[in-house]
Amino acid sequence: MPGVVVVNTNPYEGQKPGTSGLRKKVKVFLQENYTENFIQSILDANKDAIKGSTLVVGGDGRYLVKEVVDKIIKISAANGVAKLLVGQNGILSTPAVSCIIRKYKTLGGIVLTASHNPGGINNDFGIKFNCSNGGPAPDHTTNDIYALTTAIKEYRIVPDLVCPIDKIGVYTFTVEDRQFSVEVIDSVSDYVAYMKEIFDFPKIKTLIQGSEQRKPFNVLIDSMNGVTGPYVKKIFLEELGASQKNVTRITPLEDFGGAHPDPNLTYAADLVTAVKNGDYDFGAAFDGDGDRNMIIGRDAFFVTPSDSLAVLANHLEHIPYFQRSGVRGYARSMPTAAAVDRVAQKSGKEIFEVPTGWKYFGNLMDAGRLSLCGEESFGTGSDHVREKDGLWAALAWLSVLAATGDSVEDMLNKHWKEFGRNYFTRYDYEECASDPCNEMMQALEKTMTAPGFVGSAHASGGKTYVVKLADNFSYMDPIDQSVAMKQGLRIIFEDGSRIVMRLSGTGSSGATVRLYIDSYEATDVSGDAQVMLKPLIDVALQLSQLPKYTGRDAPTVIT
Numbered sequence: 001m002p003g004v005v006v007v008n009t010n011p012y013e014g015q016k017p018g019t020s021g022l023r024k025k026v027k028v029f030l031q032e033n034y035t036e037n038f039i040q041s042i043l044d045a046n047k048d049a050i051k052g053s054t055l056v057v058g059g060d061g062r063y064l065v066k067e068v069v070d071k072i073i074k075i076s077a078a079n080g081v082a083k084l085l086v087g088q089n090g091i092l093s094t095p096a097v098s099c100i101i102r103k104y105k106t107l108g109g110i111v112l113t114a115s116h117n118p119g120g121i122n123n124d125f126g127i128k129f130n131c132s133n134g135g136p137a138p139d140h141t142t143n144d145i146y147a148l149t150t151a152i153k154e155y156r157i158v159p160d161l162v163c164p165i166d167k168i169g170v171y172t173f174t175v176e177d178r179q180f181s182v183e184v185i186d187s188v189s190d191y192v193a194y195m196k197e198i199f200d201f202p203k204i205k206t207l208i209q210g211s212e213q214r215k216p217f218n219v220l221i222d223s224m225n226g227v228t229g230p231y232v233k234k235i236f237l238e239e240l241g242a243s244q245k246n247v248t249r250i251t252p253l254e255d256f257g258g259a260h261p262d263p264n265l266t267y268a269a270d271l272v273t274a275v276k277n278g279d280y281d282f283g284a285a286f287d288g289d290g291d292r293n294m295i296i297g298r299d300a301f302f303v304t305p306s307d308s309l310a311v312l313a314n315h316l317e318h319i320p321y322f323q324r325s326g327v328r329g330y331a332r333s334m335p336t337a338a339a340v341d342r343v344a345q346k347s348g349k350e351i352f353e354v355p356t357g358w359k360y361f362g363n364l365m366d367a368g369r370l371s372l373c374g375e376e377s378f379g380t381g382s383d384h385v386r387e388k389d390g391l392w393a394a395l396a397w398l399s400v401l402a403a404t405g406d407s408v409e410d411m412l413n414k415h416w417k418e419f420g421r422n423y424f425t426r427y428d429y430e431e432c433a434s435d436p437c438n439e440m441m442q443a444l445e446k447t448m449t450a451p452g453f454v455g456s457a458h459a460s461g462g463k464t465y466v467v468k469l470a471d472n473f474s475y476m477d478p479i480d481q482s483v484a485m486k487q488g489l490r491i492i493f494e495d496g497s498r499i500v501m502r503l504s505g506t507g508s509s510g511a512t513v514r515l516y517i518d519s520y521e522a523t524d525v526s527g528d529a530q531v532m533l534k535p536l537i538d539v540a541l542q543l544s545q546l547p548k549y550t551g552r553d554a555p556t557v558i559t
């Protein structure tokens with residue numbers, strides 16, 4: 001009978017979960033007891049509920065996932081957890097973890113991912129705790145976890161417990177007279193079964209394979225060597241009748257084959273090129289852990305995530321899940337362009353503006369007030385789970401395209417004609433030095449809150465913008481009244497245009513500055529976003545003095 005060992009340890013600094021869990025370089029996690037401390041703190045944050053509980057464990061297949069799954073098994077066994085549901089070989093996409101937590105009503109789950117950050121021994125790893133609703137732990141829980149990491153003195157482990165995770169099955173152990181079991185589950189089956197309930201697979205299959213009315217709709221689905229590979233294989237190749245030429249990079253690799261698994265125009269350039277040069281009607285890419293998506297149409301026509309959200313919001317009636325449950329409200333994160341707000345207005349539904357991070361949508365969904373939400377950062381999802389869901393977004397788009405018979409580009413043109421267009425761009429300045437970025441944010445906040453700033457005029461490129469409101473965004477959750485302060489600097493002008501600036505909370509080193517620009521045009525809808533937004537970008541750079549503080553004259557990524 002394997003025995004429990006209590007290991008003395010010392011706290012590590014900086015184990016504070018960010019926008020989405022604890023993310024650091026692999027080498028940081030490899031330090032003695034670093035990972036163990038954090039896992040013990042997650043379990044302790046659940047207090048007595050951990051005893052006899054069931055947890056879901058899985059990750060995106062990156063370097064270190066399997067080793068950390070093994071640690072979680074050994075530490076859970078020692079802490080009185082009754083059962084773990086572990087994805088085979090440690091593989092579970094982030095939305096699949098959320099789905100499984102909800103389906104089997106577990107206490108929560110531990111997701112091993114650094115999402116869209118590169119993987120491999122020299123890159124990133126991450127650990128995230130999700131609660132019983134399937135969603136990322138809210139601030140008060142992550143604060144508890146962090147507080148525990150700062151005071152931890154020991155952790156409990158069963159070092160001799162050996163459990164295979166490569167074979168599906170139930171493995172049972174006796175630890176201190178308690179039963180402890182690990183069920184290694186198929187990584188994709190629960191999730192795929194759920195997608196088949198949500199969507200009309202035969203309709204999407206007809207779209208992809210073609211019919212008398214319509215020639216085959218040629219898709220290209222790119223998993224970027226991340227966790228969605230096996231899900232794409234099952235859904236697209238086995239269920240929807242697609243062929244090998246419709247899928248790419250569908251084997252999860254520990255280092256994502258050197259790719260930066262973030263589905264945007266910069267890092268998913270291979271998909272963009274393939275769709276541009278090939279005879280494709282639709283392209284979709286997903287990030288490392290499968291929660292992000294990018295959608296493009298024929299000739300690589302790009303759909304901004306803010307527009308994607310709005311178009312889906314306007315067509316949810318084509319999806320069986322919403323036919324059954326109806327559509328409650330919509331929501332978006334604050335920096336996301338306000339296109340969906342106009343759809344909400346038309347349909348008379350509630351719309352919520354929350355801080356950056358999916359965890360802020362959870363309460364609204366649990367309260368039955370939110371059906372569809374999204375972020376400009378390539379996140380789209382619904383209340384079917386409590387994470388954003390890349391594959392779900394692609395299937396939602398295909399459902400809508402099947403029902404309307406339109407091309408992706410037609411869908412957008414029709415949408416803009418009806419609602420007007422929110423031009424949007426985001427500039428990312430990655431891995432800058434932290435101190436000057438913090439100074440820049442402080443200085444900008446000071447400028448923005450100085451007397452006379454509201455009402456001041458800023459001119460550039462023949463346009464003049466008058467400030468209507470300037471603040472550091474704060475949010476009170478309408479369900480539990482919790483308050484999140486300092487969620488990003490925003491300057492809103494009289495014409496509704498916005499400049500938003502915030503520092504990333506997901507990076508593993510240095511600082512990443514995100515500059516978001518959003519401007520609405522009621523009728524001038526066919527312009528180029530970068531050209532249309534240039535004057536506002538210049539105003540933002542002037543006001544923030546970003547080039548001076550960061551030493552950068554161009555962003556790393558433009559979306």
Ligand code: G1P
Pocket residue numbers: 019020115333356357358375376377379503504505506507514
């Ligand atoms: C980024 C995105 C944010 C998203 C998060 C997790 O966070 O901006 O919308 O929820 O990744 O995918 P950030 O690095 O900006 O804190």
Ligand code: ZN
Pocket residue numbers: 094114115116287288289290291292
């Ligand atoms: Zn992700």
